[in-house]
Amino acid sequence: MTTPRYFVNGEARTLASDMTVSDLLHAEGVHPEEVKGVAVALNNTVIRRAEWSRALVNDGDRVEIVTAQQGG
Amino acid sequence: MEQEDLFNVGGLALRSRLLIGSSGYPSPQIMMEAVEASGSELLTVAIRRVNLSDTSGESLLGLLTSLPVHLLPxxxxxxxxxxxxxxxxxAREALETDLIKLEVIGDDETLMPDVEQLLQAARTLIDSGFTVMAYANDDPVTCRKLADMGCAAVMPLASPIGSGMGLTNPYNLALIRELIPDVPLLVDAGIGTASDAARAMELGYDGILLNTAVSQAKHPVQMAKAMRLAVEAGRFAWRAGRIPRRRYAQASSPFEGRVEATPT
Incomplete structure (x- = not known):
């Protein structure tokens, strides 16, 4: 059996069991209680901030963590 | 006193009719100064992946909180x-705003909108409660469809994004304004210098959205000020109503009472 993994902003990571979106953000150094202006999509669906501590990450999931940057 | 000429768009009442982008300035400091000099109250930003290899740096949002601007993702x-x-x-989740500048690009060379995808996206977003400001081709039919659909603003291009070519088809832009008198229209993309912005405003556009013309100017802060003045001048000229063009001269000074020299 292959190690379960997920992808965050295109990079592969090893999946821990019962990992939530909040856990994932902490692991990436993005602290939800401090960071404003961040949004998360799990497999092309936006996960609202209020759901971060409940939404589970599964094997093969693709997670996008985005923020505002310079743009025209 | 003259009543304030506010620009109402997407539930905002703005004093400035110049919308400016936040991209491509020589430094964040110059961006801040340029945005301030532009007088703009609506600043466009892009939505991009967080740089996970370095989450320590000052974020754009942190920087922008000191500016009196609304964000337009x-x-x-x-x-x-x-x-x-x-x-x-x-964008709605990250920035807590329903405003969205909708761009759906068709190809890399022209960066012109893919009309089919643009209309489809606009419909979906409006149905989901977004306030859509749609970047569009300078095509009266497409612009009309976007306006009828319920876009908060329709924003035809003057020329391709970042090209600085100015108003390549002022005839179309004028037609679009004439045919869509009831929905805010902005010229978005292609503005090269101040006179381009003034000219678009003189066609009756409600506002201008630009970025490169300021951010890549030799002196961005000065160009930002020039754009602010040009947008104001063009707006005043439009409201004042220009004189009709004539093919022959017409003296401004009266003919009566003119001096006649005695023939020698």
Whole structure:
């Protein structure tokens, strides 16, 4: 059996069991209680901030963590 | 006293009719100064992946909190309605705003909109409660469809994004204004210098959205001020009503009472 993994902003990571979106953000150094202006999509669906501590990450999931940057 | 000429768009009442982008300035400091000099109250930003290898740096949002501007997130870089809708939803969640500058690009050379995908994305976003400001081709039919659909603003291009070519088809832009008198129209993309912005405003556009003309100017802060003045001048000229063009001269000084020299 292959190690379960997920992808965050295109990079592969090893999946821990019962990992939530909040856990994932902490692991990436993005602290939800401090960071404003961040949004998360799990497999092309936006996960609202209020759901971060409940939404589970599964094997093969693709997670996008985005923020505002310079743009025209 | 003259009543203040406010620009109402997407539930905002703005004093400035110049919308400016936040990209491509020589430094964040110059961006801040240029935005301030522009007088703009609506600043466009892109939605991009967080740089996970370095989450320590000062964020753009942190920097922008000191400016008296509303943020207008865009869907730049999207090629399909599906991508644009996802980016808009992420923007709404990240920035807590229903405003979205909708761009759905058709090809890399012209960066012109893919009309089919643009209309589809606009429909979906409006149905989901977004306030859509749609970047469009300078085509009266497409612009009319976007306006009828319920876009908060329709924003035809003057010329391709970043080209600085100015108003390549002022005839179309004038037609679009004439045919859509009831929905805010902005010229978005292609403005090269102040006179381009003034000219678009003189056609009766409600506002101008630009970025490169300021951010890549030799002196961005000075150009930002020039754009602010040009947009104001063009707006005043439009409201004042220009004189009709004539083919022959017409003296401004009266003929009566003119001096006649005695023939020698």
């Amino acid at each position: 865009n869907t730049a870089g999207c090629y399909t309605a599906r991508e644009a809708v996802l980016v808009a939803e992420l």
